Amino acid sequence: MELKKTREDVSIGLLGLGTVGTGVVKLLERNHASIRKRLGRGLRLAAVAVRHPARKRDVALDRVRIVGDPWRLLADPAIDVIVELIGGIEPAKSLVLGAIAAGKDVVTANKALLATHGQEVFQAAERAGARLGFEGSVAGGVPIIRVLRQALAGDRNRAIYGIVNGTCNSILTAMTDRGAEFHEALAEAQAAGLAEADPSLDVDGIDAAQKLSLLVMLAFGARCPLSSIHTEGIRRVGQLDVAFARELGYVIKLLAIAKDDGRSIEARVHPTMIPRASLLADVRGAFNAVHVQGDALGPTMYVGEGAGMMPTATSVLSDILEVAESRGRRDARPAPPLGMPWRELRRARIRPIGGLEAEYYLRFLVRDRPGVLGRIASILGRHQISIASVIQKDRKRGTSVPIVIRTHDALERNLVRALAEIGRLAVVSGKPVFVRIEDRL
Amino acid sequence: MELKKTREDVSIGLLGLGTVGTGVVKLLERNHASIRKRLGRGLRLAAVAVRHPARKRDVALDRVRIVGDPWRLLADPAIDVIVELIGGIEPAKSLVLGAIAAGKDVVTANKALLATHGQEVFQAAERAGARLGFEGSVAGGVPIIRVLRQALAGDRNRAIYGIVNGTCNSILTAMTDRGAEFHEALAEAQAAGLAEADPSLDVDGIDAAQKLSLLVMLAFGARCPLSSIHTEGIRRVGQLDVAFARELGYVIKLLAIAKDDGRSIEARVHPTMIPRASLLADVRGAFNAVHVQGDALGPTMYVGEGAGMMPTATSVLSDILEVAESRGRRDARPAPPLGMPWRELRRARIRPIGGLEAEYYLRFLVRDRPGVLGRIASILGRHQISIASVIQKDRKRGTSVPIVIRTHDALERNLVRALAEIGRLAVVSGKPVFVRIEDRL
Numbered sequence: 001m002e003l004k005k006t007r008e009d010v011s012i013g014l015l016g017l018g019t020v021g022t023g024v025v026k027l028l029e030r031n032h033a034s035i036r037k038r039l040g041r042g043l044r045l046a047a048v049a050v051r052h053p054a055r056k057r058d059v060a061l062d063r064v065r066i067v068g069d070p071w072r073l074l075a076d077p078a079i080d081v082i083v084e085l086i087g088g089i090e091p092a093k094s095l096v097l098g099a100i101a102a103g104k105d106v107v108t109a110n111k112a113l114l115a116t117h118g119q120e121v122f123q124a125a126e127r128a129g130a131r132l133g134f135e136g137s138v139a140g141g142v143p144i145i146r147v148l149r150q151a152l153a154g155d156r157n158r159a160i161y162g163i164v165n166g167t168c169n170s171i172l173t174a175m176t177d178r179g180a181e182f183h184e185a186l187a188e189a190q191a192a193g194l195a196e197a198d199p200s201l202d203v204d205g206i207d208a209a210q211k212l213s214l215l216v217m218l219a220f221g222a223r224c225p226l227s228s229i230h231t232e233g234i235r236r237v238g239q240l241d242v243a244f245a246r247e248l249g250y251v252i253k254l255l256a257i258a259k260d261d262g263r264s265i266e267a268r269v270h271p272t273m274i275p276r277a278s279l280l281a282d283v284r285g286a287f288n289a290v291h292v293q294g295d296a297l298g299p300t301m302y303v304g305e306g307a308g309m310m311p312t313a314t315s316v317l318s319d320i321l322e323v324a325e326s327r328g329r330r331d332a333r334p335a336p337p338l339g340m341p342w343r344e345l346r347r348a349r350i351r352p353i354g355g356l357e358a359e360y361y362l363r364f365l366v367r368d369r370p371g372v373l374g375r376i377a378s379i380l381g382r383h384q385i386s387i388a389s390v391i392q393k394d395r396k397r398g399t400s401v402p403i404v405i406r407t408h409d410a411l412e413r414n415l416v417r418a419l420a421e422i423g424r425l426a427v428v429s430g431k432p433v434f435v436r437i438e439d440r441l
Numbered sequence: 442m443e444l445k446k447t448r449e450d451v452s453i454g455l456l457g458l459g460t461v462g463t464g465v466v467k468l469l470e471r472n473h474a475s476i477r478k479r480l481g482r483g484l485r486l487a488a489v490a491v492r493h494p495a496r497k498r499d500v501a502l503d504r505v506r507i508v509g510d511p512w513r514l515l516a517d518p519a520i521d522v523i524v525e526l527i528g529g530i531e532p533a534k535s536l537v538l539g540a541i542a543a544g545k546d547v548v549t550a551n552k553a554l555l556a557t558h559g560q561e562v563f564q565a566a567e568r569a570g571a572r573l574g575f576e577g578s579v580a581g582g583v584p585i586i587r588v589l590r591q592a593l594a595g596d597r598n599r600a601i602y603g604i605v606n607g608t609c610n611s612i613l614t615a616m617t618d619r620g621a622e623f624h625e626a627l628a629e630a631q632a633a634g635l636a637e638a639d640p641s642l643d644v645d646g647i648d649a650a651q652k653l654s655l656l657v658m659l660a661f662g663a664r665c666p667l668s669s670i671h672t673e674g675i676r677r678v679g680q681l682d683v684a685f686a687r688e689l690g691y692v693i694k695l696l697a698i699a700k701d702d703g704r705s706i707e708a709r710v711h712p713t714m715i716p717r718a719s720l721l722a723d724v725r726g727a728f729n730a731v732h733v734q735g736d737a738l739g740p741t742m743y744v745g746e747g748a749g750m751m752p753t754a755t756s757v758l759s760d761i762l763e764v765a766e767s768r769g770r771r772d773a774r775p776a777p778p779l780g781m782p783w784r785e786l787r788r789a790r791i792r793p794i795g796g797l798e799a800e801y802y803l804r805f806l807v808r809d810r811p812g813v814l815g816r817i818a819s820i821l822g823r824h825q826i827s828i829a830s831v832i833q834k835d836r837k838r839g840t841s842v843p844i845v846i847r848t849h850d851a852l853e854r855n856l857v858r859a860l861a862e863i864g865r866l867a868v869v870s871g872k873p874v875f876v877r878i879e880d881r882l
Contacts, residue, residue, distance in 0.1 A: 027595055143591075143592030146592050153479060296468055299746070314737045
């Protein structure tokens, strides 16, 4: 009887048929034979809920029920797994919670939902004994969720450095390789379909912060509310800074960084200068990468396409396969979605950004008068910031010229005060620019 | 009753206390609290079998039974999981099979055993319903086994390119970065503990071929006997070739390469020229990396330390954790070790190396007489090999000078014939050198 049960097909209800949903349908169709080999049974797409059921689709949905009301899939006892690919908070949240309440397993790629309502969703899944897969929610085709939950489970992770937003990485790559300014590179990315008409979620770092919040939970076994992540985007990165970075041996990347010293946690998203020779510096265009620093394991890195139909669909399908595989085991409760129960997550202190100690790249535009560098240096010195090197170029009396300073390790709150003071000098035009440096990559 | 059972500690018997075994003991000790959080129960090291039980050890083994006879651990009904870290074929093979027969789950890092006796071991585990973890057997700390078995299970993998031998990669890195000759770089690696006194297994590519055989089974779901893998080591790579590679925009790496076109499979280990701009080219020293080309997923890459105590121990521990997690589920048979049953593996044809079509780097030492290049070129032409570019340097009449030729795509069996003919020319000294080029990385 049990044996027969495990040979029945697993029945899937798909919510949303956008880019990723279409990819999942294609993969289920294309790989049905190898899936059956692997599982010993098939995966059957039973029904799809879409806003416009009558619309013509790019994929064959011959024997698939198409409905307009997603709640009908949740109410259908023949459906085993709900795959939520609607995105956003509502109605996705109610539907995911509803599916769990209806005894379904759930697969989702919804980082916004899990980053903002993770506690509610993860705990609901644990209480119900539901499987909840979310590999597609971070870094598209890079299986970083599974790696952190399983492969690195026996180690203490010390740091994560992630390029987790393909839009920003494409823009910064264009600025680095082709000398484009931010607004030009953004327009190109929009034309290429790599950036939304309203690019704020991406270029302001919000998307990356949502992903970082999930990575911190998995990597450090600690809570990490989105609001505790210091988040800066890439709008203020200028071509001038990209060029100076090159001169200093660096590349500017939007990094999602988290560190755990065992007592408190640091979590931040911002443009970062990293050594040109580092592997992360070579991760270009729409690729994503996560570098994990483990206590025992040392550094490991995971690279792949960050978004797009098929990479993310492959991740979603890997979750469906894992759910289907473990559904054969009826008696036991599945492992909790985060690898450990939510209540076991540490409530670690998230350090405020003012307490960060880092090296900084500083850039000022000054009217080139004798003594300006001296005044800047003495303000920095008064705030305990010591200078590692200075670049001063294009000396033409009477025009604004850049002064670039690389600092030694400094405390961010001291730096902010010093820059405010320097910005008020009459010889300094515009707001001083600073970029944090991560040299140990 | 079942609930109580799942809360009991999982009891481990460790065979072998060399480098990796010592690392596993340290990790179990260091991370016991977080392991308990994750599993809801503990992992207890019950007994260790070592050749010299009385010898003093680097790790605390206070409450651990130490025995000289490994079979006593297999006979002990209180031991749940046998961790085999003896290495080599015998007695490891008999012990692993014995442990499976005794109803234990098994974790091993023994690539030689699995690559040469995989069918017997994997099928024994399947028949007994035993869990068999072998993450530590390939690429030390890189979780490539788990990634291929689970994360990429929903995709068709088209190609794998692996830097899977840290010794060779260290030697080639030294030759590339510091201009060392092979024998100097090898001596340095031996002095640093990165190479064995008898380095044949590593530098002749055998270790890499063993790993590739496992990767092919997992990535392509196909059998790949070790004997079908064309295997060349790095002994014949000269500093001259490393320097010419640089000039042509390449780096020489020992790559384990496998490709699957759906009908037949290509599997080979040899020194390879890859573009300097590729991510794999930047994987240096003792690091390992596996680049996987998926049909839907596109390229993904996994990088980490290839060997050493703690990286491999972390992989072994991740297997122990997975085994322990799934031991809670008593009724169901675990997933087969390769992700699908052995009998479902394809018996794909492994293409012989003579049928390879590739671009080649060729290097001849010739006495620089007018017309030599013409004679070489016409022999190549007669064997359907067309020339992409030529480098001829250090023209000094009367001395031997290198001629370097880069070919367009050519058939290897034609090339071998052409080189034999060219080697017989009186004006050519020594054996012509060739290195395969992989340009699509």
